[in-house]
Amino acid sequence: MNLTIARLGHLGEAIAQGPDGPVYAGQMLPGEAVEGTLSGDRLRDVRIVTPSPDRVRPPCVHARTCGGCLMQHASDSFVAGWKQEIVRSALAGRGIEAPFRALHTSPPQSRRRATLAARRTKGGALLGFHARGSDVLVAVPNCQLLHPDLIATFPGLEALVKVGGSRSGELALTVTRSLGGPDVSVTGGKPLDGALRMELARVAGAHGVARLTWDGEVVALSTAPMQRMGRALVSPPPGTFLQATEEGERALLRAVSDALGPVRRIVDLFAGVGTFALPLAERAEVLAVESDPAMMAALDKAARSAEGLKRVTVETRDLFRRPLEPDEFKGVDGVVIDPPRAGAEAQTEALARARVPVIAAVSCNPVTFARDAKTLITAGYSLDWVQVVDQFRWSAHVELAARFSLAHIPRT
Numbered sequence: 001m002n003l004t005i006a007r008l009g010h011l012g013e014a015i016a017q018g019p020d021g022p023v024y025a026g027q028m029l030p031g032e033a034v035e036g037t038l039s040g041d042r043l044r045d046v047r048i049v050t051p052s053p054d055r056v057r058p059p060c061v062h063a064r065t066c067g068g069c070l071m072q073h074a075s076d077s078f079v080a081g082w083k084q085e086i087v088r089s090a091l092a093g094r095g096i097e098a099p100f101r102a103l104h105t106s107p108p109q110s111r112r113r114a115t116l117a118a119r120r121t122k123g124g125a126l127l128g129f130h131a132r133g134s135d136v137l138v139a140v141p142n143c144q145l146l147h148p149d150l151i152a153t154f155p156g157l158e159a160l161v162k163v164g165g166s167r168s169g170e171l172a173l174t175v176t177r178s179l180g181g182p183d184v185s186v187t188g189g190k191p192l193d194g195a196l197r198m199e200l201a202r203v204a205g206a207h208g209v210a211r212l213t214w215d216g217e218v219v220a221l222s223t224a225p226m227q228r229m230g231r232a233l234v235s236p237p238p239g240t241f242l243q244a245t246e247e248g249e250r251a252l253l254r255a256v257s258d259a260l261g262p263v264r265r266i267v268d269l270f271a272g273v274g275t276f277a278l279p280l281a282e283r284a285e286v287l288a289v290e291s292d293p294a295m296m297a298a299l300d301k302a303a304r305s306a307e308g309l310k311r312v313t314v315e316t317r318d319l320f321r322r323p324l325e326p327d328e329f330k331g332v333d334g335v336v337i338d339p340p341r342a343g344a345e346a347q348t349e350a351l352a353r354a355r356v357p358v359i360a361a362v363s364c365n366p367v368t369f370a371r372d373a374k375t376l377i378t379a380g381y382s383l384d385w386v387q388v389v390d391q392f393r394w395s396a397h398v399e400l401a402a403r404f405s406l407a408h409i410p411r412t
């Protein structure tokens with residue numbers, strides 16, 4: 001059967017109009033004429049008859065087998081336009097239009113944290129990512145996504161798997177680049193006992209691992225795995241959230257700073273370990289709120305040790321169950337809000353009533369962002385701009401920053 005690809009779904013799958021409805025055709029691009037065998041709603045054994053001008057040779061040698069990247073067959077400009085369109089259509093679904101600032105894409109080889117899968121094998125260890133739609137593991141020594149410092153940890157990670165992996169199960173290894181060296185957190189390995197603890201610590205030491213955490217327990221700490229956030233140095237708890245690339249983090253911080261403008265008192269909601277709170281504290285007082293007590297403690301310690309910051313206060317609080325109420329924003333002239341994928345429905349409703357003049361929003365989910373944006377707009381805010389900040393190049397993941405402001409409505 002011959003078909004022409006009409007569009008991409010949100011997960012990057014190509015969709016054509018078949019005789020009985022949509023047909024899914026894998027990694028094709030809009031406008032491409034393809035030929036294949038129809039099986040249910042899937043086109044199998046697909047052959048490209050007319051390629052799209054946006055089709056490129058995948059930059060990574062693992063692209064055919066590895067499931068880590070979905071969009072290596074598309075040009076950067078195509079992916080940028082596609083991601084921007086995902087955000088635009090999520091907003092349009094709520095009846096919202098907004099100007100877009102120029103998109104920022106993190107460069108190749110810039111991911112500073114990643115979770116790899118691994119298994120112990122007869123001869124050693126297999127470490128990598130899963131093949132597309134499968135539990136088969138693919139080794140990725142030439143991965144174009146990860147920072148070279150993460151690739152350099154592979155021998156150490158494999159050595160840990162040889163010692164602490166069982167032949168039956170798969171391990172998940174989260175590795176983060178830090179100023180002190182790799183910060184490694186492993187789950188799914190053998191249960192810890194005295195001998196394993198010692199052996200893991202020995203292997204971690206031999207491979208320059210700054211901190212090794214095994215099923216939540218720190219088993220080796222040679223150097224604190226510090227991260228720089230503005231003037232402050234933070235030691236994040238094991239496995240903690242950090243923005244995926246340093247370039248993306250800088251672009252988000254720039255967007256948030258531009259959105260806030262000259263502010264004196266800020267509330268940073270869903271603050272994590274202080275990605276925004278700590279740099280912003282160089283020019284404004286900050287209240288940072290977040291549900292994870294270990295993250296709050298790390299942020300607090302970093303703020304106290306840094307020089308020249310304005311007052312930073314932290315509050316551990318579940319913002320889904322107990323959002324900050326309007327009267328808690330008294331005297332605050334800017335808010336940063338960066339919730340998880342679920343968005344911040346309850347907090348946004350309270351925030352809309354607080355009437356803080358400027359809100360800098362960061363989101364990893366255009367659908368919940370659009371829902372929460374609608375709440376603010378209905379309350380009188382304007383959505384001044386949106387910027388897609390793509391830290392997950394070659395994937396379907398979309399991240400954005402945005403500015404909301406109250407134009408002429410007086411605060412109550």
Ligand SMILES: C[S@@+](CC[C@H](N)C(=O)[O-])C[C@H]1O[C@@H](n2cnc3c(N)ncnc32)[C@H](O)[C@@H]1O
Binds near residue numbers: 274319364
């Ligand atoms: C997308 S991360 C952003 C963190 C931080 N702004 C950053 O850029 O590093 C979302 C944060 O929300 C926190 N979080 C998740 N659920 C929460 C809740 N119900 N209440 C408060 N914080 C929550 C997570 O622990 C995480 O740190």
